[in-house]
Amino acid sequence: MTIVDVARHAGVSTTAVSKVLRNAYGASPAMRAKVHRAIEELGYRPYAAARGLRGKTYTIGVMLPDIRNPFFPDILDGLTDTLRDTDYHVLLGPSCDNEKDEGKLTDAMVDRGMDGLVLIAPVMSRTRLDRLATTIPTVVVGRHSRSAHYDTVTDDDTAGAALVVDHLADLGHRRIAHIEHHETDPARLAEMPNAVRADGYHRAMRARGLAVDIVSTSYTQEGGYLGAQQILARPERPTAIFAGADIVAMGVLTALSEAGLTVPEDISLAGYDNTSFAALGPISLTSVDQAGHHIGTDAARLLLQRIADRTRPAAQVKLAPKLVPRRTTAPPRP
Amino acid sequence: MTIVDVARHAGVSTTAVSKVLRNAYGASPAMRAKVHRAIEELGYRPYAAARGLRGKTYTIGVMLPDIRNPFFPDILDGLTDTLRDTDYHVLLGPSCDNEKDEGKLTDAMVDRGMDGLVLIAPVMSRTRLDRLATTIPTVVVGRHSRSAHYDTVTDDDTAGAALVVDHLADLGHRRIAHIEHHETDPARLAEMPNAVRADGYHRAMRARGLAVDIVSTSYTQEGGYLGAQQILARPERPTAIFAGADIVAMGVLTALSEAGLTVPEDISLAGYDNTSFAALGPISLTSVDQAGHHIGTDAARLLLQRIADRTRPAAQVKLAPKLVPRRTTAPPRP
């Protein structure tokens, strides 16, 4: 079942069918109707793989660091909701949290002729990111970099971290530890959301005259578990922990519970992302909302615009985070 | 940068390059070496979209019902671990939990020339599933159907449900409610894992002479929340709840917590899937382990075999679930 069959069935040329399929200029209403009827009657579906050879594949690729992090589905929902009424399909790569896997995945997506990419918090070098974006329309989410070739959607992570520090400090906490996602590359130190968040914590603490206490693990449940264990092994225990992501806070809860500590009586805990798990009754985690759905919507919109016009100036959308206080934060024991 | 450039650079024919790329028969070691060097030097990458037009795209599509359900990443890990050392790439569709979205996504995957599909708990009709599997190598995960055209990997949901019921009954519970994922289609009633799980509960309860109490919502956090609210509104409250999935149990916990009930003192709770959240310290949910990673490994292996030989007899792999008792289940109040 090909375009040739449709053309024959409708009594027109293959060119005509192609034009109708693409809503291209140069097909009369009568022709469109004929072709559409033929498509209907034959149950024809264009073969995207073949379209890609000359035109577009109507496919958008999404890369994310960790499918287990419940924040990313929010972004995905925003993306798919926006793309639902278009001809585009979204295809997701499996989690990849290192430069090598990222390279493999983005290569694979380019090789499959995808029309555009949404990269969520990519760790690849700025050079590579830039090169990629000149190859294929790209929107970068979360990473605080700026390029002429790709659009970005970010949340103000500096402000978000300050929100948490201020909240805890206002409650009376003086010793507030932070668990961050380990970042050594100096170039990425200024760009990755986790690094900016840690920097925001740093600034906010110093602005209050408080001593900085950072533990480096990763933005995973295990990272939170291990980070909390390190913190609990300290001679002087902090009275509050600011986990860089809700998923980290989940692991922290396990470690605290195993240590026989209760939240917020023994120690306060705040997360980041305001995922659906933060709202869970028995957890009720204080967190920072960065409106994942909205991020996804913006990313999709920007990508569609960039696909339509690859020369348009790059846009930087920056969203403002919001603190959502819940039951895991309270004044420290007197 | 095409195969022609590589051929010219290596001083061989395009066929030779093609053969080397595919590890096909008919290329001398000397030729392979020459071609590989040319590929290296030119930084050539085959264009998968074009390969798909004649041969394969080296792409495997995965469809899952809900990206928010933390059980599915386990399966995905098993899949990607197994596929990592092959030439195949895994691409995931966005969540789709209804027949229409499933149809759109599988169509899109077929249209993109994917070499094989892994469908996790698909809800589409058996006819459609069968037709799909004759079009493209397919492995179905979780669904208890049998076909000559696709392989299946399932867990013994009947036994798993019985494990939970027996555990609770042995603790002394008599009134055990079950929250299931709503299923009306009579054909799917015997095939979907959620339906089989509910049926297993049914049988196990009756075998013990206990009264069945089923609430139908969905396998989501919200489904658990709403289901628990319905259960709590009963004149006579059950002493234990068996949630059909861990993600459901998460929602149940919220509802119980809002109602001022404690677990397991006021009410026992068990989930299913043994996700990483079940092991979380403050949650510590009794659950049923169905070895998601193993399921993924088997699915990948079966799919590779089916891609290699589409006529091979269909295999049905059935795994055995295991109960993981934790702190949310205890004897009822006297």
Added chain:
DNA sequence: GTGAAAGCGCTAACAA
């Protein structure tokens, strides 16, 4: 507004 014809990059017959 419409259609004929030339590829897109690759694979697979087939011939050498």
Added chain:
DNA sequence: TTGTTAGCGCTTTCAC
């Protein structure tokens, strides 16, 4: 073992 050649299904000039 190697190379020549004809497409895969679609889009895109470029005539008409």
